[in-house]
Amino acid sequence: MKSALSAIKTLILALVSIAIVIGGIVVIKAPTSIVLMTGGAAIIFLSLIWGIKWQDIERDIMKNIGHMLLPILILLAVGMLIGSWILSGTIPFFVYYGLVLLKPSIFLFAVCLICAIMTLMCGSSWATIGTIGVAFMGISMGLEVPLYYTAAAVVVGAIFGDKVSPLSDSTILASSIVDVDLMEHVKHLLYTTVPGLVISLVLYLVIGLQFKNVTANSETISIIQNTILDHFNLNPIVLIPPIAVLILISRGLPALPVYGIGIFLGCLIAGFLQKQSLLDIAGALNSGYTLDTGVDIVNQIVQQGGLSSMLSTVAILIAAAVFGAPLQTAGVVDVLLDKIKQFATTSRSMMTSCLTMHAGLFTIIGSYYVTYSVLGPMLKPLYTDYGMHRKNLSRTLEDTGTALAPMIPWSVTGAFIASTLQVPTGQFILFAPMVYLGIVFALIYIYTGFGIAKINIDSSEKSAKQEVS
Structure with a gap:
């Protein structure tokens, strides 16, 4: 769709949207959903x-909300999953035995690896962050490891697993939207993802050195463990829900019904093993675990989850859909694409422009479900024209979408992480280098040619713009 507005007007729209987001969130520190709604209204x-029809804007708003519907449902399911798994004793079980087995010096390293493996198996960073990630935050309190370190390790492991898991919805979307074989896409992602993970793991080992001679407060740990034992039956049966979820997702079943099974099993165990009433179970699904254990630190660990805990994040998703729709309708994206075609004289400048464009659009809209779907099909022909394999594009989408998401507080994933782990983005993101190093390595590869896949096309089809070497 070509823009109905002039280049100047679309530029003004882009600048206004950026100014409102930065001014509202960074300067005024207003609630993210309100800022996005305000920006969308402006x-x-x-x-x-300037003459754009309301019917066209409304159509794109509904289309964007349609893209958001599945993540909203998954988000609500994760909220209920956390509530039911706390009530069933599953998350308290991990906290209790994590305090027994994990030592402060290796804690962050172990957290990152465990989260990476779990997400690789289940394909969902949200599921990992919302379950075992929450448990690790509780263990972190007991070991007296700063929560922002732990949040960073959870995020790095979860995002790495999400990017390279063939079960991940974002990985499947990024590859399918530009017609790239899924496993080719996953292998190509390793170039930009593995170096960042290795650097992150080394960082966590270095950070762990400061805890090498630190003995965790045994009194605090004892209070946490005794309080958990007083309120939960830690029979190994409580491990059935996470084991079932991992097995079902590893067999390729869709995430949403699998989470439903996980919620059902959690509720079943909460009723029969933990002796919770149907009213208590319904309350946990709606508002999370709300019972007072009598110990503040344990309350911080277990008083989480439920549908209501996710409603503010759902509001952000809907606001992001409203915010991004008029930018699409007015043709801002189309104008930017035309500029790339006009000024990109080599494959390097073309790929750099595409990387910058997607990172910028994602930063504004905050949902890769939208940006992948909008930019993927539009940018795909450029790569073929310049003799570049499309898996370079699918990797770029993930490097500036899936991986970048935790850095953007108003993004779908960023808002989920901050609300679930209860650590503001600005506090932990510096200690999650894999999140931003993917873009650094992507640019290095673009300008060195290493890790860049090309295609063979007839020279007569190549334009003068194409770069052979």
Whole structure:
């Protein structure tokens, strides 16, 4: 769709949207959903004044919300999953025995690896962060390891596993949207993902050195463990829900019904093993675990989950859909694409422009479900024209989408992480280098040619713009 507006007007819309997001969130520190709604209203107002039809804007708003529907349902399911798994004793079980087995010096390293393996198996960073990630935050309190370190390790492991898991919805979307074989896409992602993971793991070992001679407060650990034992039956039966979820997802079943099974099993165990009433179970699904254990630190660990804990994040998703729609309707994306075609004289400049464009659009909209679907098909022909394999594009989408998401507080994933782990983005993101190093390595590869896949096309089909070497 070509823009109905001039290049100047689309530029003004882009600048207004960026100014409102930065001004509202960074300067004023207003709630993210309100800032996005305000930005969307301002862009819609300008678009209507300049002749864009409301029906077209409404159509794109509904389309964007349609893209958000599955993540919203998964988000709500994860909220109920956390509530039911706390009530069933599953997450308290991990906290209790994590305090027994994990030592402060290797804790962050272990957290990152365990989260990576779990997400690789289940394909969902949200499921990992919302279950075992929450448990690790509780263990972190007991070991007196700063929560921002632990949040960073959880995020790095979960995002790495999400990017390279063939079961991940974002990985499947990024490859399918540009017609690339899924396993080719996963292998190509290793170039930008593995170096960042290795650097992160080394960082966690170095950080762990400061805890080498530190003995965890045995009194605090004892209080946590005794309080958990007083309120939960830690029979190994409580491990059935996570084991079932991992097995079912590893067999290729869709995430949403599998989470439903995980919730059902959690509720079943909460009723029969933990002797919780149906009203207690319903309350945990809606509002999370709310019982007072009498110990503040344990309350911080277990008083989480439920549908209500995710409603603010759902509001952000809907606001992001409203915010991004008029930018699409007004043709801002199309104008930017035309600029790439106009100024990209080599494959290097073309790939750099695409990387920058997607990173910028994702930063504004905050949902890779939207940006992958919008930019993927539009950018795909450019790579073929310049003799570049499309798996370079699918990797770029993930490097500036899936991996970048935890850095953007108003993004779908960023908002989920901050609300679930209860650590603001700005506190932990510096200690999660894999999240931003993927872009650094991507740029290095673009300008060195290492890790860049090309295709063989007839020279007569190549334009003068193409770079052979």
